[in-house]
Amino acid sequence: xxxxxxxxxxxxxxxxxxxxxxxxxxxxxxxxxxxxxxxxxxxxxxxxxxxxxxxxxxxxxxxxxxxxxxxxxxxxxxxxxxxxxxxxxxxxxxxxxxxxxxxxxxxxxxxxxxxxxxxxxxxxxxxxxxxxxxxxxxxxxxxxxxxxxxxxxxxxxxxxxxxxxxxxxxxxxxxxxxxxxxxxxxxxxxxxxxxxxxxxxxxxxxxxxxxxxxxxxxxxxxxxxxxxxxxxxxxxxxxxxxxxxxxxxxxxxxxxxxxxxxxxxxxxxxxxxxxxxxxxxxxxxxxxxxxxxxxxxxxxxxxxxxxxxxxxxxxxxxxxxxxxxxxxxxxxxxxxxxxxxxxxxxxxxxxxxxxxxxxxxxxxxxxxxxxxxxxxxxxxxxxxxxxxxxxxxxxxxxxxxxxxxxxxxxxxxxxxxxxxxxxxxxxxxxxxxxxxxxxxxxxxxxxxxxxxxxxxxxxxxxxxxxxxxxxxxxxxxxxxxxxxxxxxxxxxxxxxxx
Amino acid sequence: xxxxxxxxxxxxxxxxxxxxxxxxxxxxxxxxxxxxxxxxxxxxxxxxxxxxxxxxxxxxxxxxxxxxxxxxxxxxxxxxxxxxxxxxxxxxxxxxxxxxxxxxxxxxxxxxxxxxxxxxxxxxxxxxxxxxxxxxxxxxxxxxxxxxxxxxxxxxxxxxxxxxxxxxxxxxxxxxxxxxxxxxxxxxxxxxxxxxxxxxxxxxxxxxxxxxxxxxxxxxxxxxxxxxxxxxxxxxxxxxxxxxxxxxxxxxxxxxxxxxxxxxxxxxxxxxxxxxxxxxxxxxxxxxxxxxxxxxxxxxxxxxxxxxxxxxxxxxxxxxxxxxxxxxxxxxxxxxxxxxxxxxxxxxxxxxxxxxxxxxxxxxxxxxxxxxxxxxxxxxxxxxxxxxxxxxxxxxxxxxxxxxxxxxxxxxxxxxxxxxxxxxxxxxxxxxxxxxxxxxxxxxxxxxxxxxxxxxxxxxxxxxxxxxxxxxxxxxxxxxxxxxxxxxxxxxxxxxxx
Numbered sequence: 001x002x003x004x005x006x007x008x009x010x011x012x013x014x015x016x017x018x019x020x021x022x023x024x025x026x027x028x029x030x031x032x033x034x035x036x037x038x039x040x041x042x043x044x045x046x047x048x049x050x051x052x053x054x055x056x057x058x059x060x061x062x063x064x065x066x067x068x069x070x071x072x073x074x075x076x077x078x079x080x081x082x083x084x085x086x087x088x089x090x091x092x093x094x095x096x097x098x099x100x101x102x103x104x105x106x107x108x109x110x111x112x113x114x115x116x117x118x119x120x121x122x123x124x125x126x127x128x129x130x131x132x133x134x135x136x137x138x139x140x141x142x143x144x145x146x147x148x149x150x151x152x153x154x155x156x157x158x159x160x161x162x163x164x165x166x167x168x169x170x171x172x173x174x175x176x177x178x179x180x181x182x183x184x185x186x187x188x189x190x191x192x193x194x195x196x197x198x199x200x201x202x203x204x205x206x207x208x209x210x211x212x213x214x215x216x217x218x219x220x221x222x223x224x225x226x227x228x229x230x231x232x233x234x235x236x237x238x239x240x241x242x243x244x245x246x247x248x249x250x251x252x253x254x255x256x257x258x259x260x261x262x263x264x265x266x267x268x269x270x271x272x273x274x275x276x277x278x279x280x281x282x283x284x285x286x287x288x289x290x291x292x293x294x295x296x297x298x299x300x301x302x303x304x305x306x307x308x309x310x311x312x313x314x315x316x317x318x319x320x321x322x323x324x325x326x327x328x329x330x331x332x333x334x335x336x337x338x339x340x341x342x343x344x345x346x347x348x349x350x351x352x353x354x355x356x357x358x359x360x361x362x363x364x365x366x367x368x369x370x371x372x373x374x375x376x377x378x379x380x381x382x383x384x385x386x387x388x389x390x391x392x393x394x395x396x397x398x399x400x401x402x403x404x405x406x407x408x409x410x411x412x413x414x415x416x417x418x419x420x421x422x423x424x425x426x427x428x429x430x431x432x433x434x435x436x437x438x439x440x441x442x443x444x445x446x447x448x449x450x451x452x453x454x455x456x457x458x459x460x461x462x463x464x465x466x467x468x469x470x471x472x473x474x475x476x477x478x479x480x481x482x483x484x485x486x487x488x489x490x491x492x493x494x495x496x497x498x
Numbered sequence: 499x500x501x502x503x504x505x506x507x508x509x510x511x512x513x514x515x516x517x518x519x520x521x522x523x524x525x526x527x528x529x530x531x532x533x534x535x536x537x538x539x540x541x542x543x544x545x546x547x548x549x550x551x552x553x554x555x556x557x558x559x560x561x562x563x564x565x566x567x568x569x570x571x572x573x574x575x576x577x578x579x580x581x582x583x584x585x586x587x588x589x590x591x592x593x594x595x596x597x598x599x600x601x602x603x604x605x606x607x608x609x610x611x612x613x614x615x616x617x618x619x620x621x622x623x624x625x626x627x628x629x630x631x632x633x634x635x636x637x638x639x640x641x642x643x644x645x646x647x648x649x650x651x652x653x654x655x656x657x658x659x660x661x662x663x664x665x666x667x668x669x670x671x672x673x674x675x676x677x678x679x680x681x682x683x684x685x686x687x688x689x690x691x692x693x694x695x696x697x698x699x700x701x702x703x704x705x706x707x708x709x710x711x712x713x714x715x716x717x718x719x720x721x722x723x724x725x726x727x728x729x730x731x732x733x734x735x736x737x738x739x740x741x742x743x744x745x746x747x748x749x750x751x752x753x754x755x756x757x758x759x760x761x762x763x764x765x766x767x768x769x770x771x772x773x774x775x776x777x778x779x780x781x782x783x784x785x786x787x788x789x790x791x792x793x794x795x796x797x798x799x800x801x802x803x804x805x806x807x808x809x810x811x812x813x814x815x816x817x818x819x820x821x822x823x824x825x826x827x828x829x830x831x832x833x834x835x836x837x838x839x840x841x842x843x844x845x846x847x848x849x850x851x852x853x854x855x856x857x858x859x860x861x862x863x864x865x866x867x868x869x870x871x872x873x874x875x876x877x878x879x880x881x882x883x884x885x886x887x888x889x890x891x892x893x894x895x896x897x898x899x900x901x902x903x904x905x906x907x908x909x910x911x912x913x914x915x916x917x918x919x920x921x922x923x924x925x926x927x928x929x930x931x932x933x934x935x936x937x938x939x940x941x942x943x944x945x946x947x948x949x950x951x952x953x954x955x956x957x958x959x960x961x962x963x964x965x966x967x968x969x970x971x972x973x974x975x976x977x978x979x980x981x982x983x984x985x986x987x988x989x990x991x992x993x994x995x996x
Contacts, residue, residue: 021549024542025523032526036534040727041744044522051519055553229538246539 008071009078012091013285015065019056020284024243026052031241031248035233046114053110060098069095083287086469090286093168100153101146109142113414120412121236127402129383136412137379140372143416147373159373162417167292167424169471175366175420178427181486182359189490193344193356193497202340207258207325215258215324216251216265219317223303224452225249225269226276237409238264238351240271240300244283247272258325259341260352263304270303271296273456277464291468293418295475297425298432299463305355305426306433306492307455312448314338342496346394348403355426356497357394364389365408365419373416424484428476431488432463435480506569507576510589511783513563517554518782522741524550529739529746533731544612551608558596567593581785584967588784591666598651599644607640611912618910619734625900627881634910635877638870641914645871657871660915665790665922667969673864673918676925679984680857687988691842691854691995700838705756705823713756713822714749714763717815721801722950723747723767724774735907736762736849738769738798742781745770756823757839758850761802768801769794771954775962789966791916793973795923796930797961803853803924804931804990805953810946812836840994844892846901853924854991855892862887863906863917871914926974928987930961933978 026049033045069092078084116135123131147158154161156171163170217232230247242248249268251261274290282288290296307313311334318334344354350361368385371377377385386405387397398404410418436458437443443454462479476484524547531543567590576582614633621629645656652659654669661668715730728745740746747766749759772788780786788794805811809832816832842852848859866883869875875883884903885895896902908916935941940952960977974982 018549021546022553025527025546025550028527028530028546029523032530036729038725038727038729038744040724041740044741044743048519048523048526051516052523055520226538227536229536231534231536242539243542245542246536 007075007077008068009075009084009088012065012068012072012088015059015062015068016091016094016286017284019059022052022056022059024246026056027242028246028248031233031250034235034237034239034241035248035250042114042118046111046118049114050107050110054103054107057098057101057103057106060095061103065095083282083469087282087285087287090289090468094286096153097150097165100150105142105146105149109146109414112138112142113412116412116414117409120406120409124236124402124406127400127406129401129404129406130380132412133380139412139414140379143414144373144375147416159370159417162373163420164417166415166418166421167294167472169473170292170294170420170424172370175424178424178484178486179359179363179366179420182423182489183363185486185490185493186356186359189493189497190344190346190356193493196497202343203257203259203329205256205328207255209253209255211324212253212255212258212261215320216262218320218324219262220265220269222316222450222452223266223269223273224456225272229276230272232265238268240268240275242275244275244278244280247275258321263308263341264351266308267300267304270300273303273459274299274464277456277460279465279467282467287469288467291466291472291475293421294424294428294472295463297422298428299459301355301426301429302433302459306429307447309338309341309355309496310444310447311338312444314341315448316450344497346396348390348396348398349407351407356493358426359423360393362419362423364393368405369411369416369419372411427486427489428472428484430492431476431480431482431484432459434488434492436462505573505575506566507573507582507586510563510566510570510586513557513560513566514589514592514784515782517557520550520554520557522744524554525740526744526746529748532733532735532737532739533746533748540612540616544609544616547612548605548608552601552605555596555599555601555604558593559601563593581780581967585780585783585785588787588966592784594651595648595663598648603640603644603647607644607912610636610640611910614910614912615907618904618907622734622900622904625898625904627899627902627904628878630910631878637910637912638877641912642871642873645914657868657915660871661918662915664913664916664919665792665970667971668790668792668918668922670868673922676922676982676984677857677861677864677918680921680987681861683984683988683991684854684857687991687995688842688844688854691991694995700841701755701757701827703754703826705753707751707753709822710751710753710756710759713818714760716818716822717760718763718767720814720948720950721764721767721771722954723770727774728770730763736766738766738773740773742773742776742778745773756819761806761839762849764806765798765802768798771801771957772797772962775954775958777963777965780965785967786965789964789970789973791919792922792926792970793961795920796926797957799853799924799927800931800957804927805945807836807839807853807994808942808945809836810942812839813946814948842995844894846888846894846896847905849905854995856924857921858891860917860921862891866903867909867914867917870909922982925984925987926970926982928990929974929978929980929982929985930957932986932990934960 029045029049029052033042037045069088072078072088078088112135116132116139119132119135123129143162144158147162150156150161151158154164156164160171163172163175213232220232221227226247229245230242230249233248233250234252235250236252238249238251240247240249249265249272251264251268254260274296278290279288314337315334318332318337321337322329322332342354344356346357347353350358353361364386367389368377368382371385372379372382382405383401390396390398390404436455440454440458443458446452446454463475466475470478473484527543527547527550531540535543567586570576570586576586610633614630614637617630617633621627641660642656645660648659649656652662654662658669661670661673711730718730719725724745727743728740728747731746731748732750733748734750736747736749738745738747747763747770749762749766752758772794776788777786812835813832816830816835819835820827820830840852842854844855845851848856851859862884866875866880866887869883870877870880880903881899888894888896888902934953934956938952938956941956944950944952961973964973968976971982
């Protein structure tokens, strides 16, 4: 870079690292909101988060950025280094995204979604969707405006622009094609699975929350969650927040069913390990961030679905579960446990769904959110459209809106275009894991004895340490020698359930 | 203000409310640091806090501020309204403070103190002062530089400038004079108290932390802590953080002695009630903030020392303590409890000191910090100077540095000039409470039956709701019809201990 005046690229690095500090602050304040904050602080907190968002946005749209980017793109040292070039490309991407929306708009969106999230908490508790129609309508209106603005700037369709917030380059067409492939085999897999596994016993009984939490922590430690850089807490909806040095995962407890909190913890641990493994050299820089949500979700599902329902993992944990709960679980054997963990049963709640029925939940949300964004479905008609969709796809009907369209926070927090990444993540998880265990045959036997190092090492090299130096689709192809498809997922489901 | 272009004053209000949001964010991140944060996140958190501090500072020193302040000071509507005028005066004060120091300096101070605070945690654990000499020397150097810069800008002595950070208008001369008045009667009160109360029994035994916490929460509720806008948690050093809508108080537990966590909770509740009572109309504005630390500390000590060791309060809580711990405390009577709570005994730990010996701890710190700031005491000589001072003032010697100069976080976090406000707060608490119970004779009888409303109402009118619309000294004089002195405190101690 020479010794004289710092390069434009270097100034950009400095500016982006300062933006990252503000975003990390927001991440902790958001975690606090969901886990610790007294309810009376919600209004003040919404204003704080909106202000921090505004600061990041103002910095991205600073008039000097345009020239800095243009000049940095001419700097020869930058173009000759893959990481620097990717970092700069990500900077330009963020800058374009930020310029597509005014500061005022961003602030108003943040305030509106915070208010709606808060109202959602109480509407969900009283299972009453009509309570939040005003707040939710305001959110939908703003998200539609946002999609239109982005569409004008980027020349993509409004809904594609929403998808791009969570996964660059992903299009409706990709989603339609993959979901249509899924619907080719998923109904028959589901029929088979219900025949095979439908009569599996489930655990009924009392599982003290303290004992569940101890078990969760023990398994997190075995998998490799770094407690010196992270925490496990409780919230309404499990999530993974914070940042690479300060992983904040949450779960929720059901004292009738320990598998609910347990599986959520395994899922969020997968997310957290991805964050933890991001390249330290690039901390605070765009290229050092996680790739979009498809890869993020692939990392959580790889742990939760591929690894933690495997024969090897179930053998590993069965004694821990016996020890944690004792009583009638003292006789628990691996086959019983695996039957329960791999139970397939259509249900109303997405986060409790098994891996066979889960994609149906996503397909429903994908269809409905496209209709909401296109203006073809009115907010007040959402509950009935939801019920109808559930009947069509899974032949069941939610007892109330809490088990229906109020179950997920996403839309109420303004997140449209997010849901499809869950199922694309499941496809990616299957494809990555099947490649991993072929390329390193030591992975599964090591898991059996509680050694996750071979797996984490493979993930580190092929996923975590890459940051977003290449696209999700390239990463998958590079790691698995094939483009993303439904093939590995289908093979995996047929092996496990048919 | 007219209908056209918004006034300069209005623009200032907007700017200061945005600064307040950033500071509120910092307050929660600092609370999280002390209560929740995994240790591996410390470096990242220090950078986040430094960045937020930098943002506030940059906004205060924005070149446009100078003109805005000058123009607002000419606006007739502002000068004719006491609150607007006070708000504007506070804005100018903050602006002058900020301009006395460069952004770069402020950032470096924040990073250095964060690093030193972290090192302090481990040094204190291993009772090894020499571990943190490098970090602490760096902090002292920066604080001395800061004092000199402030001194140049404000024309006050460097140490007075440090005092002003915590209490505007307070001077070394005030402190010297009040501390010299104290030393006139305090040694003889101490002698008497040791004769009278020295043989009081103390509680020995096991007090489960869960039971202590339940008791603490119950008493907080009786006093009027608004749990819908606040929390109680655990930290190394008890503190009151967060903000008016999001009160975050902490305590620490000793399972051999419930009075330690209990009294810390009462103290922090006093701070929190002050914040909670600040004028809502002025939220986010300088005039709506708490006055300096003398008044803040007066509010915690008024609850902890004046109210909660009174005969009336002890009668109120004795049954709750019996119920909380049972066992050998089932026979506890009011006199026994009061004897323990009012026990006087010279000890090494400031936060555990009784109200008679507490001022000696402060006088020691006041003397030592003046020497450190004047450069007359070297950092490496602090432990021996500390031991010597303790011998002179209280005739005891700490067993190690953890019980000596490592016990308090203040200096290691860069807070010099803070300690004197504790004892000035104790004087103010005595003076305010003695005025309150004279002016409203209902206060003490109501406390006896668990009704804190009359007390809180008096405090609201005379202290809380005033924000910093007038100076600490004026507030005290207005509420008590006399300037701040040691008289009420002396009278109070003689009544209770002689």
